[in-house]
Amino acid sequence: MAAAGRREIVDSGNTLRKGSRGFLAFIAGFDWLQIIALLFLLTTGSIFIHATGVQVGTPAAALFFKKQLTQWIPLGFLLWTFFAFLDYRKNYFKWGSVLFFLLTTAALIIVLKFGVTVYGAKRWLMVGSFRLQPSEFGKLSLILVLSWLLATPGFSGARWKGILAGGALVMLPAFLIFKEPDLGGTLILFPIAGAMLVVSGLKWRWLLLLAALGCAAFFALRALVLADDPVPAKKGQNPVTATEKTKNKWVVLKPYQKRRLRVFFKPNSDISNSGHNVYQSRLAVGAGGIWGKGIGNGTQNRLGFLPQTVSNNDFIFSVIAEETGFMGCLLLLAGYILLFFSIFRTAFTAPPFGRMIAVGVGAMLFCHTYINIGMCIGLAPVTGLPLPFVSYGGSFIFVGMMSMGILQSIHRYREEEL
Numbered sequence: 001m002a003a004a005g006r007r008e009i010v011d012s013g014n015t016l017r018k019g020s021r022g023f024l025a026f027i028a029g030f031d032w033l034q035i036i037a038l039l040f041l042l043t044t045g046s047i048f049i050h051a052t053g054v055q056v057g058t059p060a061a062a063l064f065f066k067k068q069l070t071q072w073i074p075l076g077f078l079l080w081t082f083f084a085f086l087d088y089r090k091n092y093f094k095w096g097s098v099l100f101f102l103l104t105t106a107a108l109i110i111v112l113k114f115g116v117t118v119y120g121a122k123r124w125l126m127v128g129s130f131r132l133q134p135s136e137f138g139k140l141s142l143i144l145v146l147s148w149l150l151a152t153p154g155f156s157g158a159r160w161k162g163i164l165a166g167g168a169l170v171m172l173p174a175f176l177i178f179k180e181p182d183l184g185g186t187l188i189l190f191p192i193a194g195a196m197l198v199v200s201g202l203k204w205r206w207l208l209l210l211a212a213l214g215c216a217a218f219f220a221l222r223a224l225v226l227a228d229d230p231v232p233a234k235k236g237q238n239p240v241t242a243t244e245k246t247k248n249k250w251v252v253l254k255p256y257q258k259r260r261l262r263v264f265f266k267p268n269s270d271i272s273n274s275g276h277n278v279y280q281s282r283l284a285v286g287a288g289g290i291w292g293k294g295i296g297n298g299t300q301n302r303l304g305f306l307p308q309t310v311s312n313n314d315f316i317f318s319v320i321a322e323e324t325g326f327m328g329c330l331l332l333l334a335g336y337i338l339l340f341f342s343i344f345r346t347a348f349t350a351p352p353f354g355r356m357i358a359v360g361v362g363a364m365l366f367c368h369t370y371i372n373i374g375m376c377i378g379l380a381p382v383t384g385l386p387l388p389f390v391s392y393g394g395s396f397i398f399v400g401m402m403s404m405g406i407l408q409s410i411h412r413y414r415e416e417e418l
Contacts, residue, residue, distance in 0.1 A: 030084075031346065031411040037339035038389060038404060042073055044332060045390035048320055051295055052312045055302040064312055064392050072394040076401035083405030088354060089413055097144035101169075104141040107134035108176035115180075120256070123180045123384075133395040135185045138173045139192065139364055140399050144406075145169060146193060147356030150200040158201035166193060183257050184383025188367050195363035196356055199347075224253070225261040264381035277315065280305045281376045285321040292325030313391040314384060317376045332390075336369055346411045354410035361403045368396075 049068050053061040086093060107125060111134050115122035124131045146169055149155050155162040170193045178186040198207060253261070259274040271279040284300035287293070300306040301319050311319055321329050340362060347358035365388050372387040374380030386396045 029412045031342050031408055033338055033342040033345075034404060034407065034411075037335050037342060040335045041332075041339070041389035044320070044335070045316070045387075045392070046073070047295065048316055048323070048390070049312045049392050051298075051323070052301055052308070052316070052319055054296060055298070056308045056311075061308070061312075067394075068392055068397075072397040075394075076397045079398055080401040080405035080408070083402055084408035084412075086406075086409050087413060088357070088406060088409040089351075094148050094353075097141070097148055100137075101141040101145040104134055104138040105172060105176070108138055108173060110134075112176070112179055120254075121180050121182060123182055123185075130394060132398075135173075135177045135180065135182055136395040136399045138177065139185075139189065140361075140403055142169065142173055142189060143192065143196070143357060143360030143364065143403075146196055147353055147360060150196060150356050151351075151353040156201045157197035157199075158203060162200065163197065163202070163206070166197060169193075181254055181257070182384065183253070184371065184381075184385050188364070188371070188385065191367055192360055192363045196360050199359045200352075200356060221261070222265055225258050225265060260382045264378075267378050277307055277310070278375065278378060278382060280307075281315050281318040282378055284315075284318040285377055288322040288325040288328070290326050292321075292323045292328055295323050298322040313386055313393055314372070314382070315376055316391050317373050317387055320390075321376070336388075340366065343407060346407055346414060350410050350414045354414065358407055358410055361407060364403070365400070 046065065046069055050065040053063075053065045111122055111125050114125070116124040116126060116131060118124065123133050123135060125134060146166055149165055149169065150157060150162055155165060157163060157166070170189055174186050174189050177189075194210060259270070263270060263275040263278055267275065267278065269275060280300055284298065284306055287298075287300065293299070298319055300322055301308060301311045306315055306318055317329075317332075320332060324331075343358055343362040343365070347355050347362065350358060368385050368388050371380045371383060371385050372391070375382045386393050388396070388400055
């Protein structure tokens with residue numbers, strides 16, 4: 001009896017130890033670098049969304065922080081958890097990616113007819129009490145379906161079939177997003193697809209050709225934008241623009257898009273109107289110095305020089321720079337470096353399908369980060385691209401957290417391929 005009792009105690013102890021080891025192995029399977037970077041960026045964003053709301057002092061501004069903390073971030077974590085526990089290698093995930101792409105494409109068509117118009121652009125759909133932006137979800141759906149295509153034998157970036165099929169997939173959402181109009185959301189699709197094609201085997205000669213075409217497009221765009229600068233008039237004549245002179249009625253860019261791009265190409269050309277936001281943003285960044293003025297003590301936003309309608313989303317980096325200075329900006333960039341390191345570490349160790357997804361998500365977040373910070377310091381034109389996990393807003397928080405959840409799944413199964 002005593003011997004049997006001892007055996008039961010030993011067996012139960014072994015079971016507990018095995019269960020403990022299994023639980024620890026499960027916990028260790030997560031990418032904790034990603035989780036730490038995410039928590040840091042989300043916390044930073046929440047602090048400064050609250051700070052800008054306090055500075056503005058209106059009930060609407062204070063509501064932004066409440067929504068971010070009680071709606072967007074909690075729902076984002078639910079999406080992260082759901083996708084982190086999925087097995088991305090299964091067929092249901094792949095076919096679900098195709099369905100997701102079809103649904104987002106349908107939403108991009110619907111938004112052109114029934115979307116909510118804000119500042120002349122139809123980019124949002126009302127889903128219950130939520131105002132969602134289909135173009136943000138379209139980026140992730142494109143990454144998923146393009147990853148499946150490029151990971152399929154015979155359709156890699158090294159083959160014409162892969163390049164042409166991938167190009168067709170990109171052009172469909174790009175055209176619909178451009179019609180909203182959303183030039184920034186349109187252009188970001190191309191570097192995402194380009195990065196995925198390169199990783200999937202695109203030959204260097206085609207990469208160099210694409211780079212040359214990109215440079216040519218840049219200078220053509222510059223010429224188009226600056227064509228509306230006044231042409232010197234002869235004595236007794238009124239100045240005219242090149243567009244007026246040639247009577248060119250084929251207009252590619254909207255007037256507000258031309259004004260934003262002209263400010264980018266000529267930063268100090270119109271600081272009282274179109275260039276005001278960028279000028280004040282650069283002043284805010286410079287005013288922060290090394291250590292900043294202290295959280296909540298920034299004057300550019302509080303006094304209204306930096307537009308208070310966008311200080312918690314498009315220009316939140318300017319607020320952070322003024323209030324925390326150069327050292328605060330370094331800390332923020334360190335958070336992004338940690339996040340990108342975790343993403344590309346997963347990409348380098350994953351099978352082809354997972355690698356494509358990780359590279360696409362990494363390219364998307366990098367482009368958002370570079371363009372948002374770049375427009376605040378004059379290195380990129382002003383667009384509506386948010387700073388990932390820091391700017392206020394629901395749609396991109398959802399998309400970002402979904403993306404990070406999928407990357408957690410890829411990280412957990414990175415050494416196993418079905």
